Amino acid sequence: MDNVTPLGGDVYEIDTRMAGYSGITAGYLILGDRPCLVETGTSTSAPVVRDALSSLGVGPDDLATVVVTHIHLDHAGGVGDIAGYYPSAEIVVHEKGARHLADPSRLMASAKMVWGDKLDVLFGTLAPTDAARIRALGDTGTIDLGNGRTLASHYSPGHAKHHVGLLDSHTGDLYVGDAAGVYLPETGDLRPATPPPDFDLDVALGSIALFTALKPQRLLFSHYGPVDDVSPILERSAEELRIWVDLTKQARAEGLDLDHAVAMVRERTRERYAALRAGDATAEQFELLSGAPSNVAGIMHWLDLIPR
Numbered sequence: 572m573d574n575v576t577p578l579g580g581d582v583y584e585i586d587t588r589m590a591g592y593s594g595i596t597a598g599y600l601i602l603g604d605r606p607c608l609v610e611t612g613t614s615t616s617a618p619v620v621r622d623a624l625s626s627l628g629v630g631p632d633d634l635a636t637v638v639v640t641h642i643h644l645d646h647a648g649g650v651g652d653i654a655g656y657y658p659s660a661e662i663v664v665h666e667k668g669a670r671h672l673a674d675p676s677r678l679m680a681s682a683k684m685v686w687g688d689k690l691d692v693l694f695g696t697l698a699p700t701d702a703a704r705i706r707a708l709g710d711t712g713t714i715d716l717g718n719g720r721t722l723a724s725h726y727s728p729g730h731a732k733h734h735v736g737l738l739d740s741h742t743g744d745l746y747v748g749d750a751a752g753v754y755l756p757e758t759g760d761l762r763p764a765t766p767p768p769d770f771d772l773d774v775a776l777g778s779i780a781l782f783t784a785l786k787p788q789r790l791l792f793s794h795y796g797p798v799d800d801v802s803p804i805l806e807r808s809a810e811e812l813r814i815w816v817d818l819t820k821q822a823r824a825e826g827l828d829l830d831h832a833v834a835m836v837r838e839r840t841r842e843r844y845a846a847l848r849a850g851d852a853t854a855e856q857f858e859l860l861s862g863a864p865s866n867v868a869g870i871m872h873w874l875d876l877i878p879r
């Protein structure tokens with residue numbers, strides 16, 4: 572299938588085609604004795620993912636595990652549908668996200684407030700998952716991939732308080748979710764993802780430091796794809812966070828309201844990204860997944876919470 576890319580080590584990248592776009596949301600299948608899907612994509616992506624798994628020989632009773640890095644709808648919106656397609660699969664998520672997968676009503680209500688009319692088109696509706704099938708992860712945890720191979724989870728908040736990174740014992744692949752930002756393979760650009768309400772600079776930098784300490788061989792971004800140049804990209808992740816926070820602080824000190832702060836930060840960071848300099852079509856990916864309004868609002872929200 573044209574949306575499935577083998578990455579070596581029995582790992583397959585699946586373009587989950589959020590809202591019909593290509594190259595925006597990636598899921599991954601680790602195809603061992605106990606096949607494991609990392610990220611489901613959105614609810615509307617679920618049939619796309621099922622077709623991809625089927626093309627890789629994974630039938631309804633074959634999928635052992637579904638794990639999500641966090642419960643934002645572009646990563647976990649399809650969990651309920653996928654759990655329905657694969658009745659044997661255990662659903663694995665950080666403990667701070669588990670209850671929202673069992674009862675998505677609050678998560679969907681807050682997403683509706685953020686996205687309004689765009690919610691249905693972009694994400695669809697997260698269906699509930701039987702709580703008995705959900706396994707909640709603490710600060711660390713392990714997923715059995717079969718044949719002695721494991722996926723180790725590492726709590727990595729900052730982007731979201733229910734975020735984990737996942738390290739493959741066999742390949743050294745680290746699934747970074749959104750904790751290291753949004754990467755555009757077409758241009759090599761990397762931009763931070765700092766949405767409200769959970770973004771916290773110090774916590775996010777701590778998670779990037781943790782990722783560095785894990786010494787992964789390769790990073791697998793949910794947005795989007797593999798990166799071999801691990802250290803430079805993780806350093807860039809931290810640098811991007813600091814720059815966006817510094818500029819937002821500056822806008823705030825100048826008394827700009829949110830709209831003007833967004834315009835200022837957008838303008839002052841534009842030159843950093845080849846996709847934006849070129850007016851490239853891929854720039855649209857940034858606006859959907861780490862849009863300046865969402866990033867600046869998240870940083871402002873965090874700044875509001877800091878005691879002064």
Ligand SMILES: [Zn+2]
Pocket residue numbers: 643645646749793794860
């Ligand atoms: Zn995301």
